[in-house]
Amino acid sequence: xxxxxxxxxxxxxxxxxxxxxxxxxxxxxxxxxxxxxxxxxxxxxxxxxxxxxxxxxxxxxxxxxxxxxxxxxxxxxxxxxxxxxxxxxxxxxxxxxxxxxxxxxxxxxxxxxxxxxxxxxxxxxxxxxxxxxxxxxxxxxxxxxxxxxxxxxxxxxxxxxxxxxxxxxxxxxxxxxxxxxxxxxxxxxxxxxxxxxxxxxxxxxxxxxxxxxxxxxxxxxxxxxxxxxxxxxxxxxxxxxxxxxxxxxxxxxxxxxxxxxxxxxxxxxxxxxxxxxxxxxxxxxxxxxxxxxxxxxxxxxxxxxxxxxx
Amino acid sequence: xxxxxxxxxxxxxxxxxxxxxxxxxxxxxxxxxxxxxxxxxxxxxxxxxxxxxxxxxxxxxxxxxxxxxxxxxxxxxxxxxxxxxxxxxxxxxxxxxxxxxxxxxxxxxxxxxxxxxxxxxxxxxxxxxxxxxxxxxxxxxxxxxxxxxxxxxxxxxxxxxxxxxxxxxxxxxxxxxxxxxxxxxxxxxx
Amino acid sequence: xxxxxxxxxxxxxxxxxxxxxxxxxxxxxxxxxxxxxxxxxxxxxxxxxxxxxxxxxxxxxxxxxxxxxxxxxxxxxxxxxxxxxxxxxxxxxxxxxxxxxxxxxxxxxxxxxxxxxxxxxxxxxxxxxxxxxxxxxxxxxxxxxxxxxxxxxxxxxxxxxxxxxxxxxxxxxxxxxxxxxxxxxxxxxxxxxxxxxxxxxxxxxxxxxxxxxxxxxxxxxxxxxxxxxxxxxxxxxxxxxxxxxxxxxxxx
Numbered sequence: 001x002x003x004x005x006x007x008x009x010x011x012x013x014x015x016x017x018x019x020x021x022x023x024x025x026x027x028x029x030x031x032x033x034x035x036x037x038x039x040x041x042x043x044x045x046x047x048x049x050x051x052x053x054x055x056x057x058x059x060x061x062x063x064x065x066x067x068x069x070x071x072x073x074x075x076x077x078x079x080x081x082x083x084x085x086x087x088x089x090x091x092x093x094x095x096x097x098x099x100x101x102x103x104x105x106x107x108x109x110x111x112x113x114x115x116x117x118x119x120x121x122x123x124x125x126x127x128x129x130x131x132x133x134x135x136x137x138x139x140x141x142x143x144x145x146x147x148x149x150x151x152x153x154x155x156x157x158x159x160x161x162x163x164x165x166x167x168x169x170x171x172x173x174x175x176x177x178x179x180x181x182x183x184x185x186x187x188x189x190x191x192x193x194x195x196x197x198x199x200x201x202x203x204x205x206x207x208x209x210x211x212x213x214x215x216x217x218x219x220x221x222x223x224x225x226x227x228x229x230x231x232x233x234x235x236x237x238x239x240x241x242x243x244x245x246x247x248x249x250x251x252x253x254x255x256x257x258x259x260x261x262x263x264x265x266x267x268x269x270x271x272x273x274x275x276x277x278x279x280x281x282x283x284x285x286x287x288x289x290x291x292x293x294x295x296x297x298x299x300x301x302x303x304x305x306x307x308x309x310x
Numbered sequence: 311x312x313x314x315x316x317x318x319x320x321x322x323x324x325x326x327x328x329x330x331x332x333x334x335x336x337x338x339x340x341x342x343x344x345x346x347x348x349x350x351x352x353x354x355x356x357x358x359x360x361x362x363x364x365x366x367x368x369x370x371x372x373x374x375x376x377x378x379x380x381x382x383x384x385x386x387x388x389x390x391x392x393x394x395x396x397x398x399x400x401x402x403x404x405x406x407x408x409x410x411x412x413x414x415x416x417x418x419x420x421x422x423x424x425x426x427x428x429x430x431x432x433x434x435x436x437x438x439x440x441x442x443x444x445x446x447x448x449x450x451x452x453x454x455x456x457x458x459x460x461x462x463x464x465x466x467x468x469x470x471x472x473x474x475x476x477x478x479x480x481x482x483x484x485x486x487x488x489x490x491x492x493x494x495x496x497x498x499x500x
Numbered sequence: 501x502x503x504x505x506x507x508x509x510x511x512x513x514x515x516x517x518x519x520x521x522x523x524x525x526x527x528x529x530x531x532x533x534x535x536x537x538x539x540x541x542x543x544x545x546x547x548x549x550x551x552x553x554x555x556x557x558x559x560x561x562x563x564x565x566x567x568x569x570x571x572x573x574x575x576x577x578x579x580x581x582x583x584x585x586x587x588x589x590x591x592x593x594x595x596x597x598x599x600x601x602x603x604x605x606x607x608x609x610x611x612x613x614x615x616x617x618x619x620x621x622x623x624x625x626x627x628x629x630x631x632x633x634x635x636x637x638x639x640x641x642x643x644x645x646x647x648x649x650x651x652x653x654x655x656x657x658x659x660x661x662x663x664x665x666x667x668x669x670x671x672x673x674x675x676x677x678x679x680x681x682x683x684x685x686x687x688x689x690x691x692x693x694x695x696x697x698x699x700x701x702x703x704x705x706x707x708x709x710x711x712x713x714x715x716x717x718x719x720x721x722x723x724x725x726x727x728x729x730x731x732x733x734x735x736x737x738x739x740x741x742x743x744x745x746x747x748x749x750x751x752x
Contacts, residue, residue: 041752050592052748070594070595071594073594078592080589084589085585097507098589101504101593102593103503143589354550355550355630396716399713399717399719424550458540458551459629462624463538463625464538466624467533467534467537470533470534470618474526475527477517478523478527
C-alpha cells in the first residue's frame with residue numbers, strides 16, 4: 001500500500017528528509033516512530049502529495065502522489081496531528097460535510113453509529129466548539145474513518161485521551177485493521193500504542209529511516225537485552241555475576257543490571273540464580289520495554305554524533 | 311495754463327478713444343442664454359441647460375480655444391464659487407479652432423444639486439492670447455427640496471438591524487431547540 | 501470537482517449566515533448604513549443633498565465595506581484555517597487546490613451577495629425619489645463584484661503564501677485604504693497628477709468614478725468600458741496571484 005524508497009525532501013533549501021524507507025502492505029498496522037522533528041509528519045505530507053519531494057520513490061496505493069494525489073487521497077483517511085474543526089458545526093453536520101469532500105454521503109445513521117463508536121453519541125448535538133480536547137481527538141478519528149478508507153494514516157491519535165478513550169480508539173483501529181485488506185500507518189510517541197496495535201515499525205531520526213521491520217523480528221534481533229532495577233537487602237557481590245548480566249549502575253538502594261537475551265531466555269530464570277549468588281532481592285522493576293530499548297538505541301545518534309563532531 | 315489743460319484733455323481723450331477702439335476690436339464675442347425649456351422656478355434635482363455662442367470677430371483664426379463654465383453662489387453671507395463636480399459632467403470645451411467670423415454654439419447641461427441663488431458665466435481664452443473673455447452672466451434661483459424622506463429611511467434604518475438581530479436570536483433558539491430535542495430523544499432511547 | 505466546490509461553498513456560506521461571527525459582521529454593516537442614513541435625514545445640510553449624490557455616497561460606502569469584508573474573509577481563508585488547525589484536514593481530503601480556491605471565492609461572493617441584499621433597501625430608502633437608482637444597483641453589482649472579489653483573491657494569495665492572518669490582513673487593508681483614498685480624501689486628491697495616475701490604475705477609484713458617472717451624470721454604459729476593463733484586469737491579476745499561492749499553501 002505504501003512503498004517509499006530513499007525519499008529525500010527539502011523545504012526552503014533545508015533538507016528535511018534525507019533517506020526515508022517505508023513499506024506497508026495490506027493488513028499491516030505500521031508504527032512510525034521518531035523524536036520530534038524527525039520528519040514523520042513531513043513523510044505523511046509527502047505521501048499525500050502535499051509536499052513535493054526531491055528524489056527517491058513513493059508509491060501509495062499504486063500511484064505516485066506527485067501525479068495522482070487526488071485519487072490517492074480519495075482512498076486514504078487521515079488524522080493529522082492538529083485536529084481542527086469548525087467550532088460552530090455539530091459533529092454529525094461536520095462528518096456529513098467532510099464525507100462529501102470524498103464524494104461520499106454518509107447517512108444520518110452512518111454518522112450516528114460512527115459517533116457512538118468513538119464515544120461521542122451523547123454529545124453529538126452540541127457544537128464542536130464546546131468539546132474538550134479529548135472529544136476532538138475522538139472526532140478526528142471518526143473523521144478519518146468516515147470516508148471508509150483503504151489506508152488510514154493517524155498522527156498521534158491518542159494524544160490527550162484518558163485510558164478509557166485510548167482503549168476505545170485502539171479497539172476501533174483493531175476493528176479497522178481486522179479487515180486484512182486495509183492498512184494503518186500510525187505515527188506516535190506512545191510506545192504502548194505501538195506495542196498493542198502494530199505488527200511493523202519504522203524508526204526515523206533526523207530525516208532518515210534508522211530501522212524498519214516486523215516488531216517480532218526486530219526484538220528477536222535485539223542484542224542489548226533488557227534493563228532492570230533491583231532493590232536489594234544488602235550490597236551485592238558485583239564481581240560474581242552470571243553470564244549475560246552486566247552491572248549498569250547503582251543509585252540509593254537500587255542496582256541496575258543489563259540482562260542479555262541469552263543465555264537465560266526468560267528473565268524469570270535469572271532471579272533464582274542471582275539469589276543463589278547472594279543477591280537478596282526485595283523488588284524487581286523493569287526499566288523499559290524492549291520496544292523502548294529498541295527505540296532509544298536507534299534515535300538521537302545523529303545528534304550525539306553531531307555534538308561530538310562539534 | 312489753459313492751453314496745457316486743453317492739451318492734457320486731448321491726450322486723455324485720445325488714449326480713451328484708443329482704448330475703446332481696441333476694446334471694440336476684441337476678437338471674440340460671447341453670448342450666454344438659458345434654454346427656453348428650462349423650468350421657470352427650478353427646484354433641486356431639476357436639470358437646466360444653457361447655450362453659449364462664441365464668435366470669432368477678429369481677422370485671424372483662433373487656435374486652441376478653451377471655454378469653461380463657472381457657477382457662483384450669491385446667497386447673502388454665503389458668496390462663493392461652486393465646485394461643479396457633482397453639478398455637471400460637461401464643464402469645458404477645449405482645443406477648438408475658430409476661423410474669422412465662425413461661431414461655436416455649445417450647450418451646458420447642469421443638474422441642480424443645492425438650493426440658493428446662483429450666477430452662471432462662460433469664459434473663453436485661447437492658446438496664444440493673454441486675454442480672458444467672459445459672457446454675460448445668467449442668474450437663477452434654486453428652490454430647496456428635502457430629498458430624503460424620513461418616513462422611508464427610518465423604517466429601513468431601524469428594521470434591517472432588527473431583522474438581523476432576529477435572525478441571530480432565531481439561530482440561537484433553533485440550536486437550543488435542536489439540543490433539547492436531541493437530549494430528549496436520547497433519554498427516550500436510553 | 502463541482503461537487504467539491506459546492507461542498508466548500510456550502511460551508512463558507514453557512515459560516516456567514518449561521519455562525520454568530522458572520523451575523524455580527526452583517527449587523528455591524530447594517531448598523532453602519534443605518535447610522536449613515538439617519539445622519540442624512542437628521543442633519544439639515546445633509547438632508548438637502550441631492551438623492552443621486554446620496555446614492556453615490558452610499559454605493560461607495562457599500563463597495564468599501566464589501567472590499568473590507570473581502571479582505572477579512574480572504575485573509576482568513578487559508579491562514580485562519582491554518583491557525584485553527586482546519587486547513588490540514590481540508591488539504592488531506594481529495595480537494596484540488598483550484599477547487600478549494602474556487603469554493604472559497606464563491607463563498608466570498610455569497611457573502612458579498614448578502615451584503616448587497618442588505619444594502620439594497622438602504623439605497624432604495626435614500627434614492628427612490630431621485631434619479632438612477634436602478635443604474636446605481638446595476639453598476640454596484642457590475643463593478644463592485646470584480647473589485648470586491650479582486651481584493652478577496654489578493655487577500656487569499658497573501659494568506660496562502662504567508663500563512664498569517666495578521667500579515668495578510670495588514671497588507672490587504674493597507675492597499676485597500678490606499679485604493680479607497682479618493683473616497684476618504686475626496687475629489688481634491690483626484691485633481692492632482694498623482695491622483696490622476698492613481699485613478700488610472702486604481703480599480704476602486706475606477707468603480708467610484710463609474711458610480712459618479714452613471715448615478716450623478718447619467719452617462720451611458722459606453723462611457724464606462726475603459727473602467728470596466730480596468731476592474732476586470734484587476735480581478736484577473738489577483739486571480740493569477742491567488743492561484744499561484746493556493747497551489748502550494750503554507751500549511752505547516
